[in-house]
Amino acid sequence: MSRITTYANSPSPQLLEKIGATNLTLADAVAEIVANSFDAALDGEPVVVEVTVDGEEICVVDSGAGMSEDVLVEAVKLGVDMADVVKKPPGAKGRFGLGMNTACASIGRWSAVYTRPLGAHSEFRVVFDLAEWERRPNVPEAWTIDIEELDLPTDGPLGDREHGTAVVVKKLRQQEPLAGAVLAKLGEAFKPHLQQGDSILVNGVAATPHNYDFVANSKVPIDIAFGPAHEFQITGWVAIDKQTHNDGDYGFNIYRHGQLVQTWCQEWFAAHLMTSRIIGEVNMDFIGAAIFSQGLQQSDLRRQASAEMKEFLKPVVMASRELSRGSNFRSPDRARQIIDELHDALGLESPERQPSTARTMPSPRDPRTAGRTASTDHRKGGGANTGTRYTTKVRRETVQEVFTQEHRYRSRWAAITAIAAESGMAPETLRRWVRRAGARPASGDQGLSGGGARVTELEREVRQLRRDIETLKASGAFTKAEKLRPGEADRRR
Ligand SMILES: Nc1ncnc2c1ncn2[C@@H]1O[C@H](COP(=O)(O)OP(=O)(O)OP(=O)(O)O)[C@@H](O)[C@H]1O
């Protein structure tokens, strides 16, 4: 049995043509359709999404909750906030009510949705044929769609699934769609899900996150908190790959609530071959995702986050450059030394004494808490707790202690060293917190802010001097100078 119902539909054919002309890549568009499959996951059941990419059609099939007729009618309208129509899961990826239509229209000029809602015994089908729509008069009454209802058929792309959704796109805009690019994109885009047991198959091949071969011990955690009350968190990791990447695939993948929102961001360091070993992932839940998950919205918050990342990455950039210089990379001793220096600069314990710094991305099921191991007893702990995450409270209190106690010490640095030792943390870690707080005095204490600026300036000088020393060391000049007798170096200048 088959029944067809006609519904008013808001997007005009012209509008769909226009949004189809967005510059979404095929891989991005498929990811947008797959994101909906994750949102339709059934409680406790792993998600399996099957994607087919060939010269004729792109097809995405899932065994999720499917859509009732009422939901489907709204789903195919442009820009409906679906939270008003369906119960969105916590941390749902979909927010704008645009993804599916936009993705389909950008992939091809004919698309169809087939859906079998959980518990029902029918399938609903709707077809969008832009060529056919184009022939209709451009009046609202003509903007209708037909939804066909069938008793569970077995001939469609859903096969014998009891529930689920299939999105099929034909009349492709791209002549030879590359399944490999789609596979790679989906492997990165849904990495946290794939690591948890969900799966995506592209032409039968399982999407997997890329496996890197990093320089030993070069993977370091990122755990930055900023903002007036340190309320904005950037978590993740960065590592140095054994290979340089002249393909441009390096830098940072930025995730928001477990979904990749920006691929290979290189804004936080000068991108060139010597820094193309830098690979990292960060989770920035606090920044709103731009429409279609393409990059993150530009905002003051994003600019602040960028400034924090730039500062944090300076020693990583230096390590990547050093490893790429001359024969350093081939010398295990020199490579080890460079990584040791990186750990020092970041206030992390030396790799030899440290178990493992590898961190996983926060779980998409619980993005705010997973992967965070904040503890409250660092102040008592013996030994440097470097590489450990600290609670905002511990950070704030320890920084405050430096500000209130520094007058007892010869310098701020002396105060930092003493308080850090007492608190069981690396002085460099504390210095970085103090530097951030100093640049943004919340207390309104002008004296402190003046001191903070001076310290920052001196630190900048020290960092510059260290960099100069490193360059000299790398070029061999320093070793020669060190061999000179005391005073001789001065006389030779
Ligand atoms: N595979 C699917 N399974 C079940 N429901 C789906 C599926 N794909 C789409 N839907 C329904 O269609 C709606 C519209 O999807 P669409 O991607 O256009 O918007 P969205 O996901 O709500 O927001 P966004 O534009 O941010 O992606 C979804 O909210 C969901 O209710």
Ligand SMILES: [Mg+2]
């Ligand atoms: Mg969506």
